[in-house]
């Protein structure tokens with residue numbers, strides 16, 4: 035069965051401090067990651083194409099990979115957008131719409147950075163970048179009442195569609211947190227897919243509202259990214275291949 039991967043980035047910038055190194059990928063490194071994908075035979079595809087594969091069994095390339103960026107940091111416009119355009123790679127940016135034009139205030143005690151403006155979002159949209167929902171306030175969907183989860187999930191979709199005049203098809207759960215109610219609300223709200231932060235490969239049988247993603251960290255070299263993609267894991271260490279084959283051997287031996 036063909037399998038496909040979805041990559042998750044956040045900020046594309048030099049990290050402001052050591053904690054941020056996980057979430058902030060320097061632009062030249064981001065470019066090297068994306069250039070390496072083609073080199074390794076991966077074919078970047080949009081989430082729309084993945085949704086059509088899951089919903090309608092539309093064909094997907096053998097080594098399909100989708101690029102996503104969470105939250106809507108302004109550096110996505112300044113740093114990621116030119117690289118994505120130059121390499122003609124499709125991408126989806128998930129927006130926490132209540133923070134746009136302000137800063138990442140939901141990350142208390144972390145360095146604050148500007149979030150995208152609607153002008154920047156519109157310009158990227160005109161050039162093919164896709165925008166998905168990521169709630170309004172970047173809340174924990176498994177910790178708020180169902181009525182609030184519904185507002186968060188629907189309102190971010192509505193504002194994106196109003197501002198862009200284009201359907202918003204995809205959603206990502208903030209912090210990777212969700213429960214059955216949240217998944218049901220996303221499903222009923224007219225989205226076609228939703229991304230979690232569960233690592234691993236996806237395939238035709240995957241619930242479109244529980245898609246797995248590989249977290250690419252700012253510290254990932256091309257080598258560690260390649261190990262993550264090869265083995266469908268968030269661990270990019272040199273021990274990963276060994277563990278992978280040991281587990282496969284154990285599975286085959288039934289131990």
Ligand SMILES: [Zn+2]
Pocket residue numbers: 104105168172208209
């Ligand atoms: Zn987020």
